[in-house]
Amino acid sequence: MHAGQLQLLHDVTFSIQRGERVGLIGESGSGKSLTALAVMGLLAEGLEASGRVHLAGQGRELVSASEGAMSHIRGNDMAMVFQEPMTALNPTMRVGRQVAEVMTHHGTADRRTARRRAVELLEHVGLPDPAAVARSYPHQLSGGQRQRVVAAIALANDPLLLICDEPTTALDVTVQALVLDLIVTGVEERDAALLFITHDLAVVATVCERVLVMYGGRIVEAGPVTEVLGNPQHRYTQGLVAASDLEGVRKGEGVREGEGVRQGEGVQDREARAPLATIRGNVPPAGRFPEGCVFRNRCDFATAECETLPPWTPRGTHDAGERASGYACFHPVGGESDG
Ligand SMILES: Nc1ncnc2c1ncn2[C@@H]1O[C@H](COP(=O)(O)OP(=O)(O)OP(=O)(O)O)[C@@H](O)[C@H]1O
Ligand code: SF4
Ligand SMILES: [Mg+2]
Structure with missing residues (x-):
């Protein structure tokens, strides 16, 4: 558009x-x-x-x-x-x-x-x-x-x-x-x-049963709500979930301190009503998103690879053609960099 x-x-x-x-x-x-x-x-x-x-x-x-x-x-x-x-x-x-x-x-x-x-x-x-x-x-x-x-x-x-x-x-x-x-x-x-x-x-x-995650005018992740919010793969979704007040959906191991998302507290503290994590930086105005991965300038996992557009990776065996479930990230949460 x-x-x-x-x-x-x-x-x-x-x-x-x-x-x-x-x-x-x-x-x-x-x-x-x-x-x-x-x-x-x-x-x-x-x-x-x-x-x-x-x-x-x-x-x-x-x-x-x-x-x-x-x-x-x-x-x-x-x-x-x-x-x-x-x-x-x-x-x-x-x-x-x-x-x-x-x-x-x-x-x-x-x-x-x-x-x-x-x-x-x-x-x-x-x-x-x-x-x-x-x-x-x-x-x-x-x-x-x-x-x-x-x-x-x-x-x-x-x-x-x-x-x-x-x-x-x-x-x-x-x-x-x-x-x-x-x-x-x-x-x-x-x-x-x-x-x-x-x-x-x-x-x-x-x-909802399914959710689409949008950033920079692109759908960066999609899938069943329980998977996307409970086990996000894209680093942007990971940030959104960490910054939300979702009890029970977020998994403690999904986001670690110093990783992608600034996070001043652990899950324990969350229960004691500690402030929520935030995604660093701001959403750029239209037309000012970086080339390649649109989230690149705010992501702590960005590498040179992220300067090119990340391809859509289907999650599990879901229909890839319709992009019902998957994500577009070179270094997803469940990937090697997390291992
Ligand atoms: N008519 C327009 N001309 C130029 N840019 C526009 C126009 N309408 C929207 N935009 C820009 O497109 C981007 C996306 O706008 P959109 O309204 O879809 O955001 P949104 O995700 O619905 O945000 P919000 O949660 O604030 O409602 C914004 O940067 C906005 O400034
Ligand atoms: S593609 Fe790279 S910059 Fe984009 S979210 Fe994934 S790791 Fe971060
Ligand atoms: Mg709107």
């Missing part, structure tokens, strides 16, 4: 099966939102996607689809929930009508049915007194209630793919759990695919 001469995403290859919940993690500025927006055909002006996006079962290629075709697909076959619910809601329209309009707009229900289904959906996402909520304007609802309305809108036409970009970051912890639960239940009931973007590894571990 390009912004003028600048390439922001590189060779982002992944697939999500029906009924599968896949997380997308990485530090701020890694390219997570751009990936989602490229799939949805919602890139800002000046940005251009290249490559292919196929929506399951339909065999249709979406990058080359017209805006008209995409606006039909959006909200119908695929839907997205953003971090800030107000951006998705019309402040001047009653909530029930907004939910109903997604159905009438896409022709999935006539006006009367849509209005009835809107109230049912609002009830289904756990809103108390859904008829009253339907008559409300967005500003009359709390942040958590608004995000549930957005989820109801996203699920209204039974999408094949739901993309959530930090959907609960703006909510407090108890409301967060409720919204996560309704998203998971919503996609499960529809056997839909979920792409879930978050910076919170604990949330990924709860919501």
